[in-house]
Amino acid sequence: MIPSIPQSRSLRALYGAYIALFFLYLALPLSVVAGFAFNDSQFPSLPWEGFTWDWFFGDTRPKIGVFHERPILRAIGTSAFIALMVSILSVAVGLSNAFLFNRYDFRGKGVLYVLMLLPLVIPGIVLGISILVFSSTVANAAWDAAQIDIEALRPGLVLVILGQFSFITTIATLVISARLQKFDRTLEEAALNLGAGRLTAVRTITLPYLMPAVIGAVVVAFLMSFENFNTTLMLVGSDAPLTVAMFDRLKEGSTPLLNAVSLLLMLGSSLLALAMIAFQRKK
Amino acid sequence: MRDGTRLGFILLLTPLVLWLTLLIFIPHVDMFLVSLRERVGVGQYDTSLANYHTFLTEPLYLWTFLRTAVMSVVATVITLLIAFPVSYYIAKIAKGRLQSTLFLMCLIPFYVSELVRTFGWMILLRETGIVSNLLQWAGLADQPVEMLYNDAAIMIGLVYTSMLFMVVPLVTTLESLDDAVIEAGYDLGGNAWSVTREIVIPHAAPGIVSGSIVVFMLSLGNYLTPTMLGGKDSLWFTELIYSQFIVRFNWELGAAFGFMLLFLSSIIVWGMLKLTGQTLEKTMG
Numbered sequence: 001m002i003p004s005i006p007q008s009r010s011l012r013a014l015y016g017a018y019i020a021l022f023f024l025y026l027a028l029p030l031s032v033v034a035g036f037a038f039n040d041s042q043f044p045s046l047p048w049e050g051f052t053w054d055w056f057f058g059d060t061r062p063k064i065g066v067f068h069e070r071p072i073l074r075a076i077g078t079s080a081f082i083a084l085m086v087s088i089l090s091v092a093v094g095l096s097n098a099f100l101f102n103r104y105d106f107r108g109k110g111v112l113y114v115l116m117l118l119p120l121v122i123p124g125i126v127l128g129i130s131i132l133v134f135s136s137t138v139a140n141a142a143w144d145a146a147q148i149d150i151e152a153l154r155p156g157l158v159l160v161i162l163g164q165f166s167f168i169t170t171i172a173t174l175v176i177s178a179r180l181q182k183f184d185r186t187l188e189e190a191a192l193n194l195g196a197g198r199l200t201a202v203r204t205i206t207l208p209y210l211m212p213a214v215i216g217a218v219v220v221a222f223l224m225s226f227e228n229f230n231t232t233l234m235l236v237g238s239d240a241p242l243t244v245a246m247f248d249r250l251k252e253g254s255t256p257l258l259n260a261v262s263l264l265l266m267l268g269s270s271l272l273a274l275a276m277i278a279f280q281r282k283k
Numbered sequence: 284m285r286d287g288t289r290l291g292f293i294l295l296l297t298p299l300v301l302w303l304t305l306l307i308f309i310p311h312v313d314m315f316l317v318s319l320r321e322r323v324g325v326g327q328y329d330t331s332l333a334n335y336h337t338f339l340t341e342p343l344y345l346w347t348f349l350r351t352a353v354m355s356v357v358a359t360v361i362t363l364l365i366a367f368p369v370s371y372y373i374a375k376i377a378k379g380r381l382q383s384t385l386f387l388m389c390l391i392p393f394y395v396s397e398l399v400r401t402f403g404w405m406i407l408l409r410e411t412g413i414v415s416n417l418l419q420w421a422g423l424a425d426q427p428v429e430m431l432y433n434d435a436a437i438m439i440g441l442v443y444t445s446m447l448f449m450v451v452p453l454v455t456t457l458e459s460l461d462d463a464v465i466e467a468g469y470d471l472g473g474n475a476w477s478v479t480r481e482i483v484i485p486h487a488a489p490g491i492v493s494g495s496i497v498v499f500m501l502s503l504g505n506y507l508t509p510t511m512l513g514g515k516d517s518l519w520f521t522e523l524i525y526s527q528f529i530v531r532f533n534w535e536l537g538a539a540f541g542f543m544l545l546f547l548s549s550i551i552v553w554g555m556l557k558l559t560g561q562t563l564e565k566t567m568g
Binding site for chain 1: 288302396397511
């Protein structure tokens with residue numbers, strides 16, 4: 001079943017219809033979320049009560065829009081902060097890991113590589129509780145030993161950042177490694193022959209070459225952190241990031257406010273993704 | 284190693300080792316130790332298998348565990364069956380611009396939070412939702428139909444949420460299959476079915492395995508979709524873990540549950556790799 005093999009027309013039409021149906025299925029949930037953000041009603045459901053921007057810009061009850069809803073804005077800020085920290089940390093460690101696995105041969109390298117992949121096959125919720133358990137063990141030990149209360153080890157921002165970092169680093173490592181493997185080592189050697197030191201050669205030749213992968217890893221890490229739910233849920237303290245805040249609201253019942261937030265999220269993440277793709281094409 | 288490279292080696296090794304020991308290895312060991320504790324008095328603990336005993340003897344726990352496992356396998360199979368023809372179309376039939384557009388269209392929904400995707404299905408499936416209204420409008424139902432809060436809704440949500448992780452590896456492996464090989468299959472007298480079975484599927488095996496592993500893992504460890512789309516009778520194992528940890532504050536039992544979940548997912552991933560002769564490095568890396 002490839003274009004060069006003749007197929008009956010009805011079979012091809014059937015296949016095409018299946019593909020169309022599939023993309024309809026993909027688009028459906030997102031389109032209804034986006035559509036009902038503009039419904040002039042208390043509930044994101046039919047009947048359609050008319051078009052409104054209130055769920056974005058409204059400032060009077062009961063229709064307070066996203067841009068006037070303090071808790072949601074604060075949650076977006078929290079999420080952005082966490083995502084920024086996680087992407088910086090995980091890309092830094094990912095870059096270091098990529099060089100380690102690409103440039104050095106040492107005993108136990110294979111084992112270490114498999115260990116590095118493991119966080120991807122540990123369920124997110126298990127990662128969350130294991131870090132929660134361990135951090136509280138340490139915090140309790142510190143309290144018993146010296147009466148020191150280590151605030152950072154109680155559920156909250158620091159633990160959320162560490163929890164997300166623990167598996168996003170693997171992804172950053174894989175993204176950067178993939179490009180580093182294609183790098184032509186002779187370019188670096190040429191720089192060394194021309195009198196550059198090892199660090200200078202890496203900084204001026206290898207790192208610029210890796211830049212598209214590094215940017216890609218930053219964007220992917222940022223998006224994954226922003227969207228993460230499972231690990232975050234177990235480690236969250238009083239400052240809830242956006243996914244957890246929205247989850248809490250959704251449990252109480254939804255208003256089109258949540259649709260408006262979702263639509264903004266969709267726009268934000270697609271813009272980020274498209275910008276990344278455009279950037280990588282240009283390179 | 285020369286002194287310079289040795290220093291570099293140690294500098295690069297340190298973050299990796301710190302990350303893996305402090306955030307992965309020790310926390311899991313600690314969780315295991317906590318799961319072996321039995322509270323015998325205020326602040327007093329014995330080492331015992333009591334928590335695992337509770338898990339095995341309480342029908343609700345064991346039943347939820349098995350149900351979660353079986354439903355995750357079913358979700359994986361459904362995802363594979365839906366994704367395979369689509370991936371084949373993208374990799375082999377669509378050409379040029381259409382190909383890259385379709386592939387991008389597969390990716391975009393997954394840049395959006397899982398919460399938003401689940402919310403979309405809630406709007407579609409609930410009693411006052413789109414599908415219910417559509418059915419009434421078409422005369423197929425004479426009153427609002429509730430389609431949320433059951434296992435079928437969970438299944439729809441899980442399959443939707445994991446689709447990308449099946450499509451991407453499948454497209455990647457199928458793209459590397461040379462058209463000439465498929466043509467040769469037809470020249471040698473094969474038909475669509477035998478070529479698919481003898482040539483396409485064996486070639487796509489690594490993609491099928493890595494896609495299935497990821498989808499299975501994501502379904503098993505999912506919390507959001509079963510909580511939002513499932514009813515009170517469709518409990519997911521992660522919900523038990525959450526309630527032991529956060530609601531009841533029984534960390535010992537919760538840790539034992541967490542370990543059982545980890546054990547189950549590791550066994551199935553390992554089994555799938557062994558069965559198909561793949562390795563973790565090849566399927567993930």
